[in-house]
Amino acid sequence: MILCVSLNPAVDKMYKINSINIGKVNRASLESVHAGGKAVNVAFDLRLQGEDAFVTGFAGGKCGRIIIEELNQRKMPNRFIMLSSETRTNMNYIDSYGNVTEILEGGHLVDARSEEEFLHLYMNLVKKADMVVLSGSLPIGLGEGFYATLTDIANRAGVPACLDTSGVALVNAISHSPFLIKPNLSELENLTNHKYDVSSLDEGFDAFFESPSFKKVMLSDLIDLHKMGIAIICVTMGKRGLLLYAKNEIIVCDAPDVEVVNTVGSGDCVLAALIHSLMKNCPLLECAIYASAVSSAHVNTLNVGDVDPELAAALTKKVKFASYKPE
Numbered sequence: 132m133i134l135c136v137s138l139n140p141a142v143d144k145m146y147k148i149n150s151i152n153i154g155k156v157n158r159a160s161l162e163s164v165h166a167g168g169k170a171v172n173v174a175f176d177l178r179l180q181g182e183d184a185f186v187t188g189f190a191g192g193k194c195g196r197i198i199i200e201e202l203n204q205r206k207m208p209n210r211f212i213m214l215s216s217e218t219r220t221n222m223n224y225i226d227s228y229g230n231v232t233e234i235l236e237g238g239h240l241v242d243a244r245s246e247e248e249f250l251h252l253y254m255n256l257v258k259k260a261d262m263v264v265l266s267g268s269l270p271i272g273l274g275e276g277f278y279a280t281l282t283d284i285a286n287r288a289g290v291p292a293c294l295d296t297s298g299v300a301l302v303n304a305i306s307h308s309p310f311l312i313k314p315n316l317s318e319l320e321n322l323t324n325h326k327y328d329v330s331s332l333d334e335g336f337d338a339f340f341e342s343p344s345f346k347k348v349m350l351s352d353l354i355d356l357h358k359m360g361i362a363i364i365c366v367t368m369g370k371r372g373l374l375l376y377a378k379n380e381i382i383v384c385d386a387p388d389v390e391v392v393n394t395v396g397s398g399d400c401v402l403a404a405l406i407h408s409l410m411k412n413c414p415l416l417e418c419a420i421y422a423s424a425v426s427s428a429h430v431n432t433l434n435v436g437d438v439d440p441e442l443a444a445a446l447t448k449k450v451k452f453a454s455y456k457p458e
Contacts, residue, residue, distance in 0.1 A: 133406060134260040134290075135174040136253070136281065137188035139238040139270040140198050141221040143167030143435065145393070148224050151232055159224060163434055166198040167221060169267035169295060172396045172435050174207060176403030176425075179438060182410065185209065187256055189249065189270060191239045192217035210256075212249045216240040225433075229391045238270035246273060253281065257288045262406060265309070266295040266399070278304040291362075295402055297321065308360030313402050315367045323352045332371045336383055336453030350457060353381070365405060365422070367398050373426070375405075375419040380456050382416055384423040387449040389431040389442075396435035401426045420450045 143166070148159035174184040186207060190198055191214030198218065202209045219236035226232070241249075257263060263285045265278050278300050285292040291310035294301070297318045305312065305322070320326055328344040339345055353376045356364055363377040372385040404425040408418035424446035428438045 132183045132185050132260050133174075133177055133262045133264060133410075134256050135170040135177070135184050135186045135264045135266070137168045137170035137174075137186055137267060138241075138273065138277070139219070139268045140166065140168035140171050140188055140190060140195075141219045141236070141238075142194045142197050143395075144220060144222050145395075145433065146222065146224045149227050151224060151226065162225075164197075165434065166201040167396075167435060168198075169399050170264055171198070171202075172399035173264050173266055173295075173403045173406075175205075175435070176396075176400050176429075176438070177407065178205070178207060179440075180403065180407040180425075182403075182407055183208075185256065185260070187211060187249075187252065189214055189239060189241055189245065190218050191215060194218040194220055195239075210252065212245050212252065214239050214241060214245055223393075223395050225393055229393075231394055233395065238268065241270050241272035243272075250280075250284075254284055254288075257285055257290050260285075260288075260290050261410065262310075263290055263292045264295075264402070264406070265292055265304075266402065268296065269300050275299040276303045279307045282307040282309050293402060293406060295398070305356065305359055305361065310361070311363040311365065311405070312356070312361055313365045313367065313398065313405070315398060316369070319352075319366050323356075325349070325352060329368055329371055332368075332383070332385075336451075339383065340453070340455045350381075354457065363405075363409075365401065365419075367401055367426075369394075373401060373419065373423055375415060375422075377415055380415065380454055382419045382452060382454045384419050384450050384452045386423060387427045387446045389427050389446070391430050393433050393435075394430050397426045397430050399435070400429040400438065416452065416454065420447060420452060423450045423452075 146159035186209040190211040195218040216239040294309040331342040404422040428443040
């Protein structure tokens, strides 16, 4: 069982709009309303790939009940600590050019008693898990070291923790040796306080591996993170694909061309695909290729967690890749 921890879930609303005009009336058509939040998205993607996922976290008010009801309808095992405050709603606007504008609320308020109840629940659930997913932002009321605490609990139980968050929460957690982290390029830059120029990927993998930005900056940062006890580092780079670092090898995969319909949740799809491959003990190269293909298939769909398996399989054969081993 893969335990997906959603501390700050959301009701995600997807809108179609021709264009957004600031300061004017904008009319949009509501396309979908569904349970969301990064860890919930990962759980849905894992279920599509045949994995057993269990969702836990906090939920409150009408939106919290909507999320739990959808999980139950999908027969997704779950257990939440219920709050008196309202769980957030996120709005995603997709314009006629495929651009996505997200409006994300801060989230519900977690009081001290609810935090204590969750930690007790989490410690019991971790004992039954094969892997833990700690993904998404922290809600109001939880300290920035909360993911570090959850990582420590998982480590003591001998359960690998996969972390996908950002900002101070990520900074505080990496020194506690999560098994895997999955920042996007911007999140990695914020974590290391360095800027990376990956435009050389447009010229080819060799140009990227020989670029000063990679050889003199990014590579040393990845090695430093690995030395902190992080076994796998996956960096998503949007249309330029992804980078996977593990076992003293760096693998870069491009993103196969598809019609981009919606990019929301594509990073969550990468994490789910990686976990699925790791659970099957696949070689790292196969893990990276599969994650890139599934992510590309995902952006071709409107709804988060809705991937065409035939398209994903076809794209797997189109992924271009290269590897680099540090000296």
